[in-house]
Amino acid sequence: MAVAWSLLLRGGTLIDGTGTPRRRADVAVEGERVVAVAPSLAGAADRVLDVAGRVVAPGFIDMHSHSDLFYFGCPSAESKIRQGVTTEVVGMxxxxxxxxxxxxxxxxxxxxxxxxxxxxxxxxxxxxxxxxxxxxxxxxxxxxxxxxxxxxxxxxxxxxxxxxxxxxxxxxxxxxxxxxxxxxxxxxxxxxxxxxxxxxxxxxxxxxxxxxxxxxxxxxxxxxxxxxxxxxxxxxxxxxxxxxxxxxAHxxxxxxxxxxxxxxxxxxxxxxxxxxxxxxxxxxxxxAGSTKMDNLMPAWAHEGGMAKLLERLTDRAARKRITDECLVAGERWGTVSQGGVGFDQIFIAACRRRELEGLNLAQLASQTGRAPAETLMDLLLEEKCAVGMVSFSxxxxxxxxxxxxxxxxxGSDSIPLFEGEGDKPGKPHPRCYGTFPRVLSEYARERKLFSLETAVHKMSGMPAQRLGLRDRGVVREGAVADLAVFDAATVKDESTYPDPHRYPSGIPYVIVNGRVAVDGGRLVGPGAGRVLAPPR
The missing domain is CATH 3.20.20.140 (Metal-dependent hydrolases)
Structure with a gap:
């Protein structure tokens, strides 16, 4: 007997998130749940997606994100959802x-x-x-x-x-x-x-x-x-x-x-x-990692908050103490967080003065004629510590x-969220746009570090099991319909360090709680995500 569903994904290759081998399967969705998974499903649906030649997988779970600091300004989270991510773990x-x-x-x-x-x-x-x-x-x-x-x-x-x-x-x-x-x-x-x-x-x-x-x-x-x-x-x-x-973490x-x-x-x-x-x-x-540039200052310099840190950055004795503690062999900056890193490996990712974004500290020091350590502290003082960085360590x-x-x-450890096309501020870390497609393309397809099934499992079933999300992270009857559809042969992270504001390719559909959120590679709204309650 033919059955009508709200959504039918037909003709795809299913990688179900458990780590088991891929198989040919249609996936039917009714409301917010997967209601049928079979080699061939006959019947009507409000919408049928032809996903022949593509992989149907659980929506990806970002196990480590800072998007919570940006949801209010960018609830679409386009730079994340277009990676196939349907759930984020935040407050990190x-x-x-x-x-x-x-x-x-x-x-x-x-x-x-x-x-x-x-x-x-x-x-x-x-x-x-x-x-x-x-x-x-x-x-x-x-x-x-x-x-x-x-x-x-x-x-x-x-x-x-x-x-x-x-x-x-x-x-x-x-x-x-x-x-x-x-x-x-x-x-x-x-x-x-x-x-x-x-x-x-x-x-x-x-x-x-x-x-x-x-x-x-x-x-x-x-x-x-x-x-x-x-x-x-x-x-x-x-x-x-x-x-x-x-x-x-990371x-x-x-x-x-x-x-x-x-x-x-x-x-x-x-x-x-x-x-x-x-x-x-x-x-x-x-x-490379990314964080606030003021994290290059030792912990004692932060006591009392940013206002006190800025005071210390105006004090010659405090600056000397910071330099004595952190300058390594006169040419690298060392902290407990990232070890010794060359000034040419520390890049300005976000700054009020957009002309500085993308420069490394060695380049900025050359422009200013100041020593790199002094340039770093000058920049933090001038910008009141509102500087983000990308550093290769x-x-x-x-x-x-x-x-x-x-x-x-x-877990992406991504910080900002972005939406839309056109000019955007900053030179953020490419992981903001590319973490999950990079695992699929660079490490599963190209380097063959692990199978595609393992890659999907690490981004879906494994974090879901860790968190106790019993009905997410897998594609099976009764599970919540959080789904990502990608082309295994072409999926790719397009974001780079010099040109980070580029969405990935090869991910045409993303479904959140049964609703199509990315349709033909384009974001459609309104948002269907939820604040999930712990399974206690």
Whole structure:
């Protein structure tokens, strides 16, 4: 008997997200659910998509994103959804826009400066923030954590000291309130003040306090360069002693002198998993990172927030101390986050003075006639720290190793969102537009690092299983119809470092909660994404 469906994808090759081999299958959708998967489905549908010669896969899940800082200005999230992404995990690296004390707006605005967004903070509680997020109807589904930095600022400001008992109780209360409102756990960014000011015991206590709510601990670890092994061990310890799942962000070894440490870091993860510790991680497919340029300043310089940092940048003695600590052999800049990196490998990604975007610090120093270290501090002072950067600190060989690791899934670590065509500000990291198609094209098709089935699994079923999203990340009867359709032979990331504002090719259709969101390669609205509730 013929059955009418709302949507039928006919003639495609199904890679279902479980890692099992591809197969020929039609996929029928009714409402927001997949209702039939079979080699051939006969029947009428409100719309039939001819996907012959293309792959039908689960919508991709970005396990590590900073899009939450941009949804209010760009709810379409076009630069993300056109990659095939249907769900993002956000609130990463200690950053979230709530909870927020009314008297701390300036402090928080300075804290998130340098990433190309202007916060419009109209809430106090995490629940109020999530209500505001729902009202703008993002085009993607959202899994939201609360940032440890936000908890710490709300509880004790920007003070560089251990949390006292009252401080810890306040953070535990704020974390509990956030999780009751819909947060999935909390994240740390232990290279970003004020999160960097926390000791291990504070983080174990906070993590333990959310165990009864089944929360996740996501960590940008304390150091990804010389301190890498101790930092990975710390993240594992926090999850183990607190009894919560630990997710290690963008696993890497930064700085040439630290590249050899990667095997040891992966070994620590493997050993912990063999002991039964619930630890995994994520990775992006590039050898450059991107963050706020003020993160090149040591943690002590940030105490008190951006205003205090700017004061220190006007002080000759403070600048000398910063230079003495961070300048390596007179020609590189070294931090606990990224190791020693040449000034010619640190590029301006976002800046009010658009003529500087795309320049590296060595080029800017040549233009100004100042030493590179002084040029860096001058720029931060002149732009009030509102500068974003892209920096090359990793080995391509190591990128392949972490991508292939069986416990690591894909997370873009992307910061801005963009929409539409034409001129756009900044020289953002290409991962904003290209992370997921790059895994499919560069690493599965071209380098054959893993099969296409494994690539899809790392971007769908694996993160869904990690998060407990039982009805997403796979294509089967009864699952939510989050789907990505791509051409395995042509899918490609088109975004480059010199020319980043380019959407990928070879992804004609993306479906979110049963609604076609990308149609023939073009974004169509309105947004069908949801703020997802934790499965407690």
């Amino acid at each position: 690296c200690s950053f979230s826009q709530a909870p927020l004390r009314p008297d701390q707006h300036a402090l928080v605005e300075g804290w998130v400066g340098g990433i190309g967004m202007t916060p419009d903070l109209k809430w106090e509680t995490f629940g109020q923030y999530l209500d505001a997020l729902r009202s703008v109807r993002p085009s993607v589904n959202v899994v939201h954590l609360v940032g440890h930095g936000a908890l710490r600022i709300a509880a004790m400001g920007f003070e560089a000291r251990p949390a006292g008992a009252d401080d810890l109780r306040a953070m535990e209360r704020l974390l509990g309130d956030a999780m009751d409102a819909g947060a999935w756990g909390f994240s740390t960014g232990l290279v970003y003040p004020p999160s960097a000011y926390a000791n291990t015991q504070e983080l174990i206590a906070l993590a333990r306090s959310m165990r009864s709510r089944h929360g996740f601990y996501f960590s940008h670890v304390r150091g990804e360069s010389a301190m890498l092994l101790d930092s990975i061990a710390e993240a594992i310890r926090i999850g183990d002693e607190a009894g919560v799942p630990a997710q290690i 696993v890497k070894a930064s700085g040439r002198e630290n590249w050899s440490k990667l095997e040891g870091a992966l070994g620590l993860i493997d050993d912990a998993r063999r002991r039964g510790v619930d630890v995994a991680g994520d990775v992006y497919p590039y050898n 990793q080995s391509l060989e190591n990128v392949a190793k972490v991508l292939a690791h069986p416990a690591l899934m894909i």
